[in-house]
Amino acid sequence: xxxxxxxxxxxxxxxxxxxxxxxxxxxxxxxxxxxxxxxxxxxxxxxxxxxxxxxxxxxxxxxxxxxxxxxxxxxxxxxxxxxxxxxxxxxxxxxxxxxxxxxxxxxxxxxxxxxxxxxxxxxxxxxxxxxxxxxxxxxxxxxxxxxxxxxxxxxxxxxxxxxxxxxxxxxxxxxxxxxxxxxxxxxx
Numbered sequence: 001x002x003x004x005x006x007x008x009x010x011x012x013x014x015x016x017x018x019x020x021x022x023x024x025x026x027x028x029x030x031x032x033x034x035x036x037x038x039x040x041x042x043x044x045x046x047x048x049x050x051x052x053x054x055x056x057x058x059x060x061x062x063x064x065x066x067x068x069x070x071x072x073x074x075x076x077x078x079x080x081x082x083x084x085x086x087x088x089x090x091x092x093x094x095x096x097x098x099x100x101x102x103x104x105x106x107x108x109x110x111x112x113x114x115x116x117x118x119x120x121x122x123x124x125x126x127x128x129x130x131x132x133x134x135x136x137x138x139x140x141x142x143x144x145x146x147x148x149x150x151x152x153x154x155x156x157x158x159x160x161x162x163x164x165x166x167x168x169x170x171x172x173x174x175x176x177x178x179x180x181x182x183x184x185x186x187x188x
Contacts, residue, residue, distance in 0.1 A: 011170055017161040018171045026158045027175060030114075031182040033138045033156065037112045038074050038183070045106055045137075047079035047099045047128060048116030051169055055116050055142075055176065056080050062180040069188040077106050079128070099128035109136030117141070118168040120148020120159070129153040142175065144168040 034044055044063065046056040060078035079102045080086070089098045103113060113132030115125040120143035129139045130153055141147065141154040145163050160171035 011167060014160070014162050014167045014171060015174060018174070020161070023158060023175070026156050027179060027182075029156045030140050030158065030179050031186075033140065034112050034114075034179070034183055035186045037110060037138070038187070040110055041075065042108050042111035043106055044074070044076040044112045044114060045079055045103060045128075045132070046076060046114040046116070047102075047125060048142075049080070049122050049124065051165070052116035052118060052122075052125075052142075052172075053078075053080035055169070055172055056114075058173075059114070059176050059180065062177075063183065067177075067180045067184045069184055071184060071188040074183070074187065077102075079103070079106075096123040097127055099124045100131040103128050103131040103135065103137075107132055107135045107137050111137045112140055113137045114140045114142070115150060116143075116172065117148065117150055118144045118160075118165045118172075120144065120146065120150040122150075126150055126153060142172050 046059050048056045056078045060076045063074040063076040079099045086098050089101050115129050117125045126149045133139050138155045140156045141150040143150055143159045145161055147157050147159045151157050158175055160168040162168050
């Protein structure tokens with residue numbers, strides 16, 4: 001890649017590839033599951049590591065606050081937000097189970113767990129997905145191509161058509177902005 005124009009062209013190509021029936025269907029399933037859970041006063045739990053943690057915080061900010069319209073606050077908890085829980089549990093037990101522990105605390109049957117991992121192989125996100133599914137929550141995963149280990153634990157898999165982390169994240173932001181907009185429309 002030689003310059004900005006090449007990078008933007010590559011980004012646009014990945015976004016065009018993401019405009020496919022499988023992702024569109026999955027996004028609509030995600031919206032329906034989240035809206036149903038929130039209308040039933042069940043939680044939406046979101047988490048990820050690194051850039052995906054920032055995405056999880058972004059999603060929670062859009063849903064607890066507002067995306068585009070005035071509406072009531074929505075019950076969305078970002079599991080990667082609480083440094084005290086993450087560091088205490090990770091120090092005393094394991095970082096691999098830090099999100100699963102919070103799923104045990106905040107999750108409910110009928111709620112939705114939304115895990116974000118560009119590889120789909122983040123152990124702490126995979127373990128949280130397993131805990132959520134065992135609890136009777138719908139598991140929504142945002143990953144890169146193939147879905148990694150998360151695919152086997154997902155009710156809804158939104159896999160960006162790339163294995164290159166920055167490009168996956170660009171698709172993810174478009175997907176979750178779309179999902180947030182549709183969720184908000186159901187409550188505005």
